[in-house]
Amino acid sequence: xxxxxxxxxxxxxxxxxxxxxxxxxxxxxxxxxxxxxxxxxxxxxxxxxxxxxxxxxxxxxxxxxxxxxxxxxxxxxxxxxxxxxxxxxxxxxxxxxxxxxxxxxxxxxxxxxxxxxxxxxxx
Amino acid sequence: xxxxxxxxxxxxxxxxxxxxxxxxxxxxxxxxxxxxxxxxxxxxxxxxxxxxxxxxxxxxxxxxxxxxxxxxxxxxxxxxxxxxxxxxxxxxxxxxxxxxxxxxxxxxxxxxxxxxxxxxxxxxxxxxxxxxxxxxxxxxxxxxxxxxxxxxxxxxxxxxxxxxxxxxxxxxxxxxxxxxxxxxxxxxxxxxxxxxxxxxxxxxxxxxxxxxxxxxxxxxxxxxxxxxxxxxxxxxxxxxxxxxxxxxxxxxxxxxxxxxxxxxxxxxxxxxxxxxxxxxxxxxxxxxxxxxxxxxxxxxxxxxxxxxxxxxxxxxxxxxxxxxxxxxxxxxxxxxxxxxxxxxxxxxxxxxxxxxxxxxxxxxxxxxxxxxxxxxxxxxxxxxxxxxxxxxxxxxxxxxxxxxxxxxxxxxxxxxxxxxxxxxxxxxxxxxxxxxxxxxxxxxxxxxxxxxxxxxxxxxxxxxxxxxxxxxxxxxxxxxxxxxxxxxxxxxxxxxxxxxxxxxxxxxxxxxxxxxxxxxxxxxxxxxxxxxxxxxxxxxxxxxxxxxxxxxxxxxxxxxxxxxxxxxxxxxxxxxxxxxxxxxxxxxxxxxxxxxxxxxxxx
Ligand SMILES: Cc1cc2nc3c(=O)[nH]c(=O)nc-3n(C[C@H](O)[C@H](O)[C@H](O)COP(=O)(O)O)c2cc1C
Ligand code: SF4
Ligand code: SF4
Ligand code: FES
Ligand code: FES
Numbered sequence: 203x204x205x206x207x208x209x210x211x212x213x214x215x216x217x218x219x220x221x222x223x224x225x226x227x228x229x230x231x232x233x234x235x236x237x238x239x240x241x242x243x244x245x246x247x248x249x250x251x252x253x254x255x256x257x258x259x260x261x262x263x264x265x266x267x268x269x270x271x272x273x274x275x276x277x278x279x280x281x282x283x284x285x286x287x288x289x290x291x292x293x294x295x296x297x298x299x300x301x302x303x304x305x306x307x308x309x310x311x312x313x314x315x316x317x318x319x320x321x322x323x324x325x
Numbered sequence: 326x327x328x329x330x331x332x333x334x335x336x337x338x339x340x341x342x343x344x345x346x347x348x349x350x351x352x353x354x355x356x357x358x359x360x361x362x363x364x365x366x367x368x369x370x371x372x373x374x375x376x377x378x379x380x381x382x383x384x385x386x387x388x389x390x391x392x393x394x395x396x397x398x399x400x401x402x403x404x405x406x407x408x409x410x411x412x413x414x415x416x417x418x419x420x421x422x423x424x425x426x427x428x429x430x431x432x433x434x435x436x437x438x439x440x441x442x443x444x445x446x447x448x449x450x451x452x453x454x455x456x457x458x459x460x461x462x463x464x465x466x467x468x469x470x471x472x473x474x475x476x477x478x479x480x481x482x483x484x485x486x487x488x489x490x491x492x493x494x495x496x497x498x499x500x501x502x503x504x505x506x507x508x509x510x511x512x513x514x515x516x517x518x519x520x521x522x523x524x525x526x527x528x529x530x531x532x533x534x535x536x537x538x539x540x541x542x543x544x545x546x547x548x549x550x551x552x553x554x555x556x557x558x559x560x561x562x563x564x565x566x567x568x569x570x571x572x573x574x575x576x577x578x579x580x581x582x583x584x585x586x587x588x589x590x591x592x593x594x595x596x597x598x599x600x601x602x603x604x605x606x607x608x609x610x611x612x613x614x615x616x617x618x619x620x621x622x623x624x625x626x627x628x629x630x631x632x633x634x635x636x637x638x639x640x641x642x643x644x645x646x647x648x649x650x651x652x653x654x655x656x657x658x659x660x661x662x663x664x665x666x667x668x669x670x671x672x673x674x675x676x677x678x679x680x681x682x683x684x685x686x687x688x689x690x691x692x693x694x695x696x697x698x699x700x701x702x703x704x705x706x707x708x709x710x711x712x713x714x715x716x717x718x719x720x721x722x723x724x725x726x727x728x729x730x731x732x733x734x735x736x737x738x739x740x741x742x743x744x745x746x747x748x749x750x751x752x753x754x755x756x757x758x759x760x761x762x763x764x765x766x767x768x769x770x771x772x773x774x775x776x777x778x779x780x781x782x783x784x785x786x787x788x789x790x791x792x793x794x795x796x797x798x799x800x801x802x803x804x805x806x807x808x809x810x811x812x813x814x815x816x817x818x819x820x821x822x823x824x825x826x827x828x829x830x831x832x833x834x835x836x837x838x839x840x841x842x843x844x845x846x847x848x849x850x851x852x853x854x855x856x857x858x859x860x861x862x863x864x865x866x867x868x869x870x871x872x873x874x875x876x877x878x879x880x881x882x883x884x885x886x887x888x889x890x891x892x893x894x895x896x897x898x899x900x901x902x903x904x905x906x907x908x909x910x911x912x913x914x915x916x917x918x919x920x921x922x923x924x925x926x927x928x
Contacts, residue, residue, distance in 0.1 A: 203581045205590045206469050209460065212581075216461035222332045222367075223386040223450050224462070235410040252328040252365075264387040265330055267411020 234279035236270025250297035338373030341380035372535015391431035422685035467654035485661035487673030492646030508641035520609035523722030543650030606777035625825035668694035672738030721750025724830035726837025762859035785828030804850030872917035879909035
């Protein structure tokens with residue numbers, strides 16, 4: 203390291219490494235990962251979400267999972283929570299749907315109503 | 326490349342390591358492998374989270390879920406439930422001691438929520454063995470910034486911040502730097518004091534283990550400010566993990582060119598060496614420490630001259646404590662005004678304490694100056710176990726004094742504590758409840774200083790011995806009229822006539838407990854009674870016949886056969902055989918054994 207620029211470069215690279223631990227959670231994507239969710243392909247959905255976020259270099263979204271919510275026939279379920287907005291639950295989210303949800307809802311703030319199972323205020 | 330979606334940070338501080346944190350890590354890695362998600366989850370070591378009694382502990386990000394008391398078997402559950410299915414494992418969460426409330430995330434628990442973390446800013450967040458992670462958290466940015474400033478400007482910033490030394494004496498750090506900068510002589514040196522000899526203290530160890538780069542960066546800024554190009558770490562040899570992490574950190578900084586010649590192309594050069602301390606308490610005293618680095622016996626010499634003028638090899642030397650240096654980078658980055666807005670009028674910033682004794686949450690805490698003892702004990706500390714009453718707190722270890730219950734609301738800082746005869750000290754904070762005998766507390770600390778006296782000057786060597794003899798007599802029920810006065814007189818003489826800080830402060834725990842708990846001393850001396858029922862020579866155990874169910878447990882646990890009786894009959898304790906271990910008292914399921922003043926049973 204020879205200069206301030208070098209230090210800055212290393213810092214930017216390293217920040218990706220600790221991003222999950224330090225960032226303020228802005229938008230949250232929560233994937234239902236109960237036994238039936240996993241059977242219905244929730245893991246593939248989860249991986250697609252992560253992959254799509256990485257491809258688009260979206261940094262301020264936290265992806266977590268939740269357990270069974272008793273709505274097995276609609277699995278895989280994906281919740282999207284944006285700050286100050288109601289929680290949107292999408293149903294039967296295949297990897298393809300997941301990628302579209304990111305493109306439309308996360309990036310452009312357009313909820314895809316067709317796939318919405320429920321909307322919950324005040325979270 | 327797989328995308329990492331979760332980070333598991335495992336505390337790798339000394340306490341957690343000794344409670345088998347690495348075994349947990351091993352089984353976690355294995356469980357991740359078995360579940361096929363090894364690539365998606367990063368497992369990272371981190372510095373002491375503070376809740377050392379609950380170790381091993383781990384934090385799962387991005388949710389920030391905090392798991393405690395982890396056993397290797399728990400790894401599988403965490404992987405299968407939390408990491409695979411997103412279900413938090415409730416039974417491994419932290420539970421608030423008094424309310425039994427369960428908190429999932431680290432930032433919410435009472436112990437952490439009330440703290441202000443400047444020095445401990447990276448604990449639980451970065452891997453102490455990764456310089457990149459330190460850099461990601463603004464690491465070495467303060468050094469870079471300082472190198473663009475005039476050294477005088479750096480000193481001025483530290484001066485205006487109001488930072489004072491965290492090693493015990495509380496001397497203004499900026500002023501110390503200025504004196505060293507202005508002192509004649511070359512080369513100049515920086516020393517980091519990591520000797521930490523107070524019994525029960527582990528603040529500096531945890532900082533070195535958990536965030537070594539923050540101390541290195543502070544030292545380099547000090548070097549630049551005073552015009553030094555060489556620094557020494559002096560760390561006690563009993564801290565192998567701190568030494569290891571520091572060595573790794575030094576090596577990484579060297580490889581990156583952050584230590585060495587022409588740092589960041591600014592022309593500033595600085596090198597750092599690590600020395601292991603012998604472990605004697607007196608070697609933490611600055612002149613003794615310097616003698617020890619020079620290869621001489623670690624004995625203090627009279628001051629002045631101070632190290633700022635005549636330090637290492639008689640050259641101007643800044644010597645600062647670990648925690649002091651860990652404060653430097655944030656001050657340079659965020660400015661003097663930011664730092665001086667925290668704390669009280671004359672005590673700025675925060676203080677790290679090792680919270681110990683009779684309090685529910687023990688461990689490492691950082692609170693702003695001006696926080697009251699009540700907040701520390703009952704909010705951060707979660708109260709006193711078993712619903713007992715708070716009696717006093719001891720600050721400053723063997724050099725300090727006690728704070729009795731009537732000062733629970735006193736805002737703690739250098740001045741307020743000094744006024745009541747205690748000190749902030751290096752940060753040991755021991756909480757005592759109603760069962761603690763204050764005479765015994767004084768004896769404990771004096772015994773420590775007495776055995777650590779280097780013996781160079783008689784007031785300290787002989788005086789502390791005399792005081793200790795008197796205390797031992799008092800505790801054994803052989804105290805005499807006038808003992809209290811003799812203790813005070815001896816104490817004041819030792820304070821005045823000793824050469825170094827060890828002797829000059831050794832009588833403090835005695836004088837301070839006499840000041841606030843004189844009645845306890847008098848009870849021991851005049852009535853041969855220990856009000857806290859703690860001194861063995863002054864108490865006896867006896868069975869309360871009405872409560873005894875004859876279960877025979879006492880007879881079984883008593884190691885000397887003093888607790889006796891026939892099955893299902895009222896038991897009794899043979900006073901002549903009893904060694905007062907208290908085992909029966911602790912084990913009786915019916916509370917049928919009591920501690921009483923020995924005079925009551927003799928007649
Ligand atoms: C007996 C004795 C032991 C000491 N032990 C330590 C110690 O372990 N660590 C420390 O930083 N300072 C210790 N000090 C204080 C040092 O002499 C010195 O004041 C301090 O390192 C200065 O750093 P600071 O201004 O950053 O606090 C001790 C002093 C005495 C008298
Ligand atoms: S005061 Fe005690 S420890 Fe200090 S020099 Fe004298 S004898 Fe040694
Ligand atoms: S343990 Fe308690 S109840 Fe049982 S025999 Fe002893 S004194 Fe009695
Ligand atoms: S060492 Fe792990 S919490 Fe302190
Ligand atoms: S022998 Fe009496 S309490 Fe242990």
